[in-house]
Amino acid sequence: MQLGLARLDLPPRSAAAQAVTAAHEQAKQLMADLRDLIHGIQPQILTDLGLPAALSELADQTPVPVTVYSALTGRLAGQVEHTAYFAAAEALTNVAKHSGAASATVTAKAGDGILALEIRDDGKGGADPALGSGLADRVGVAGGRMLLSSPPGGPTVLRVEVPCKTNS
Numbered sequence: 001m002q003l004g005l006a007r008l009d010l011p012p013r014s015a016a017a018q019a020v021t022a023a024h025e026q027a028k029q030l031m032a033d034l035r036d037l038i039h040g041i042q043p044q045i046l047t048d049l050g051l052p053a054a055l056s057e058l059a060d061q062t063p064v065p066v067t068v069y070s071a072l073t074g075r076l077a078g079q080v081e082h083t084a085y086f087a088a089a090e091a092l093t094n095v096a097k098h099s100g101a102a103s104a105t106v107t108a109k110a111g112d113g114i115l116a117l118e119i120r121d122d123g124k125g126g127a128d129p130a131l132g133s134g135l136a137d138r139v140g141v142a143g144g145r146m147l148l149s150s151p152p153g154g155p156t157v158l159r160v161e162v163p164c165k166t167n168s
Helices: 002-008 017-040 044-047 053-059 076-097 135-141
Strands: 064-069 104-111 112-121 147-150 156-163
Touching: 002 017, 044 053, 044 076, 044 104, 053 064, 053 076, 053 104, 064 135, 076 112, 076 135, 076 156, 135 156
Parallel strands: 064 104
Antiparallel strands: 104 112, 112 156, 147 156
16 A cells, blocks of 8 residues: 555656556565465355355355355354365365266264264276375374275265364
């Protein structure tokens, strides 16, 4: 904002005005990039409406048709929702990029102190967790675990389990 105001105080078409204008445009782009980054870190829909709504939004953004089944009735702790959201986001990205799947499902349910999130696709299989991106580590930080079944020929099933309590 200060750059925009400073630009008004400079003679039009001067070298200084051009430099301040360029800096102002760069600052506006940086702010837009920062907003996108923050949205990627904690999507507003997750904050406002919780995991089921955020999973539905992820499904809508995935190029492969995804059906979401959620049996969640209340809000979960922030870290649990955050971990589950990013596990689903990474899994759906991998489905779209690598699986050759025609469709996928995301199932979320909580019971006996565990949030179980399952992402299943009808793709070619062959996913190797040894070549992964650290998802198991991220789930582990939340006290959870990740299980993967992906035989050649498919299907691929990723299951993430995170300890939780519901916060109605």
